[in-house]
Amino acid sequence: xxxxxxxxxxxxxxxxxxxxxxxxxxxxxxxxxxxxxxxxxxxxxxxxxxxxxxxxxxxxxxxxxxxxxxxxxxxxxxxxxxxxxxxxxxxxxxxxxxxxxxxxxxxxxxxxxxxxxxxxxxxxxxxxxxxxxxxxxxxxxxxxxxxxxxxxxxxxxxxxxxxxxxxxxxxxxxxxxxxxxxxxxxxxxxxxxxxxxxxxxxxxxxxxxxxxxxxxxxxxxxxxxxxxxxxxxxxxxxxxxxxxxxxxxxxxxxxxxxxxxxxxxxxxxxxxxxxxxxxxxxxxxxxxxxxxxxxxxxxxxxxxxxxxxxxxxxxxxxxxxxxxxxxxxxxxxxxxxxxxxxxxxxxxxxxxxxxxxxxxxxxxxxxxxxxxxxxxxxxxxxxxxxxxxxxxxxxxxxxxxxxxxxxxxxxxxxxxxxxxxxxxxxxxxxxxxxxxxxxxxxxxxxxxxxxxxxxxxxxxxxxxxxxxxxxxxxxxxxxxxx
Numbered sequence: 305x306x307x308x309x310x311x312x313x314x315x316x317x318x319x320x321x322x323x324x325x326x327x328x329x330x331x332x333x334x335x336x337x338x339x340x341x342x343x344x345x346x347x348x349x350x351x352x353x354x355x356x357x358x359x360x361x362x363x364x365x366x367x368x369x370x371x372x373x374x375x376x377x378x379x380x381x382x383x384x385x386x387x388x389x390x391x392x393x394x395x396x397x398x399x400x401x402x403x404x405x406x407x408x409x410x411x412x413x414x415x416x417x418x419x420x421x422x423x424x425x426x427x428x429x430x431x432x433x434x435x436x437x438x439x440x441x442x443x444x445x446x447x448x449x450x451x452x453x454x455x456x457x458x459x460x461x462x463x464x465x466x467x468x469x470x471x472x473x474x475x476x477x478x479x480x481x482x483x484x485x486x487x488x489x490x491x492x493x494x495x496x497x498x499x500x501x502x503x504x505x506x507x508x509x510x511x512x513x514x515x516x517x518x519x520x521x522x523x524x525x526x527x528x529x530x531x532x533x534x535x536x537x538x539x540x541x542x543x544x545x546x547x548x549x550x551x552x553x554x555x556x557x558x559x560x561x562x563x564x565x566x567x568x569x570x571x572x573x574x575x576x577x578x579x580x581x582x583x584x585x586x587x588x589x590x591x592x593x594x595x596x597x598x599x600x601x602x603x604x605x606x607x608x609x610x611x612x613x614x615x616x617x618x619x620x621x622x623x624x625x626x627x628x629x630x631x632x633x634x635x636x637x638x639x640x641x642x643x644x645x646x647x648x649x650x651x652x653x654x655x656x657x658x659x660x661x662x663x664x665x666x667x668x669x670x671x672x673x674x675x676x677x678x679x680x681x682x683x684x685x686x687x688x689x690x691x692x693x694x695x696x697x698x699x700x701x702x703x704x705x706x707x708x709x710x711x712x713x714x715x716x717x718x719x720x721x722x723x724x725x726x727x728x729x730x731x732x733x734x735x736x737x738x739x740x741x742x743x744x745x746x747x748x749x750x751x752x753x754x755x756x757x758x759x760x761x762x763x764x765x766x767x768x769x770x771x772x773x774x775x776x777x778x779x780x781x782x783x784x785x786x
Contacts, residue, residue: 325546342469367448370422371521374530375464376499377551379577380458382430383530385413386551388422389444389642396425397446403437403454416442418546424447425547435459458498463579465757466497467626469666469700471493472538472707473519474508481704482519484752488703489523491769495756498531499578503666503700504536504589504628510561512541521547535572535589536628538668540565550574550585552615573604575612581759582620584612584660586627589649591642597641598649605651621762621782623660628663631699632674632742635709637667639731646722652686653679657696661782662764669709671753671768671775672699674742685723686742696780697742698755698766705752712736747775 328434344651369387377383384602396413405749413427425444432438439452471485492500533539533548542560545568552572557567573586586605592598613623629637631647655663676694677686686695701708719730722740726733736742751771758765762782768775 306595307655313617316399322635324730333582335524342640345749346573346682357493365448367427367443367450369442369450371517372442372450372453372545373526373547374455375432375551376412376532376576376578376583377428378529379786380434380579381432382428382508382551383432383457384426384428384551385425385440385442386549387425387442387591388418388421388546391426391444394423395443395445396427397443398440399443399449400429401439401440401452408438408681409745414442414632416546417461419478419512419572422514422546424546425616428549430462432457432747440599455730456498457580458690460579462758462760464496464756464758465496465578466492466495466500466521466759467493467503467698469503469504469753470505470702470706471520471704472505472508472702473516473780474521474706475513475515481706482522485519485704486523488531488752489525492754492756493525493529497756498572500531501583501624501626501664502531502533503626503664504534505538505666505678506533506536506544506642508538508706510538510540510565512543514543517547527677530587530702532583532771534585534625534628535568535587537589538588538690540568542623544567544568545571551576556609564617565592570604570704573608575608575615577616577619579620579759580625580761582612582616584623584625586625588627588629588646592645593642594647594651595645598645598651601646602650602654606654606658609712621663622759622764623658624662624664625655625660626664628665629667630697630699631663631739632672632677633670633699634672634746635668635670635737637749638708638722639716639718640733641716641718641721646716648684652677656680659782660695661769661780662766663695664700665697665723666700666702668699669702669707670699670711670746670748671701673744673776673778675744677742688741695779700755700768701748701753703752703754705750707747708750711746711748712739742785745776749775 332430341607372387375384394415396415399410400408417426418424437456439454441449443449506520542564545557545560553571557571560567569590575584598786631642676689676698678689678694679686714731724737725741751772753770755768765779767777
């Protein structure tokens with residue numbers, strides 16, 4: 305109660321200082337969706353209204369947020385911040401400074417009850433300056449503040465992003481995986497990547513486990529590098545909803561109760577613009593039981609793609625799709641019927657129809673790159689392009705080394721899938737000499753890997769690294785009409 309009173313008095317003081325200032329006002333109403341806003345956040349928003357820059361806010365007791373991380377915002381000018389706390393306070397407050405330590409703005413966000421009695425906190429920064437460097441700190445009551453971390457906004461033009469597959473952080477005797485994950489994040493930071501694309505399975509326990517998320521968010525560099533996740537088949541739990549603040553999410557859960565699988569399988573379809581690249585995240589975590597069952601998911605995917613293209617029309621040169629269950633892989637999931645149903649219901653047809661340049665996926669814990677692929681209306685699957693136009697499908701192995709899968713060995717005995725290079729179908733005929741029709745190359749070195757994508761105007765260079773050096777490197781240019 306005393307902290308609330310202190311914050312109220314501080315607010316009135318700041319408002320009085322602002323009224324005497326000659327600085328131009330800064331709009332502070334950058335809150336989340338209504339269902340996520342606490343009543344007290346709205347109350348303080350009403351008190352603040354519009355106010356002007358002040359140089360300093362008093363700091364109370366040091367606050368230690370749990371599992372603090374960033375996700376991309378709607379554009380490069382935005383960034384989302386998310387964390388946990390175990391306090392009974394219900395605020396989500398972030399204060400922003402420039403690189404010199406001058407106060408820029410104070411922003412409230414959304415909050416709610418997460419798992420295990422924790423509170424989740426989500427705040428969005430908007431209208432950041434391209435090329436600028438900021439510092440930020442977070443609070444769950446507006447009085448006690450956490451450590452300050454740097455965040456750099458990408459400049460207009462060339463940039464780079466990293467891609468990781470299946471960190472799948474676990475507990476128990478998996479300390480080496482957590483260590484590997486930390487080392488991969490450090491290498492990504494050293495590369496100068498502006499943000500990380502994850503293709504799913506951030507953690508291992510399908511029902512969710514906060515200890516696993518502690519491992520996932522442990523790398524210090526995740527306080528400064530945003531990570532854009534997708535929902536994998538190991539992420540279908542409410543914990544995912546609590547931990548990540550996704551931009552332009554198409555079906556935001558109003559609440560998540562219990563295990564949450566049915567809720568989470570419908571969530572996580574979102575998009576964001578990063579300089580001249582439109583990224584679209586699709587949730588392929590579910591297991592459709594037929595082509596007809598898969599069709600409902602394809603409809604959601606198409607609606608998400610259409611919404612993304614409409615939102616950022618004429619603002620991008622590339623489209624990159626990130627999802628979990630690779631449709632162009634060669635290991636134990638290559639013949640899975642649920643993936644077959646996604647393909648036959650039209651997943652790859654959407655990629656051709658909407659001019660997707662690059663599709664990023666995981667799930668199979670192996671590296672595989674496809675040929676340039678296209679699908680027309682007469683085929684149930686993609687075929688190799690003969691005109692230099694099409695989509696490349698990239699499957700990534702694990703970034704933590706939790707587990708690896710051998711090539712050309714499948715879990716499913718399936719006579720109808722995959723479609724093979726010699727024209728046959730089915731797992732019985734799959735081999736190194738008769739790989740899937742899509743396969744250009746594959747690699748299984750059984751070490752954690754990560755990919756760096758350099759984007760420079762109309763050129764995109766994709767390089768994948770393992771502990772032994774470069775796994776694969778290739779360059780592409782936009783080929784399909786957007």
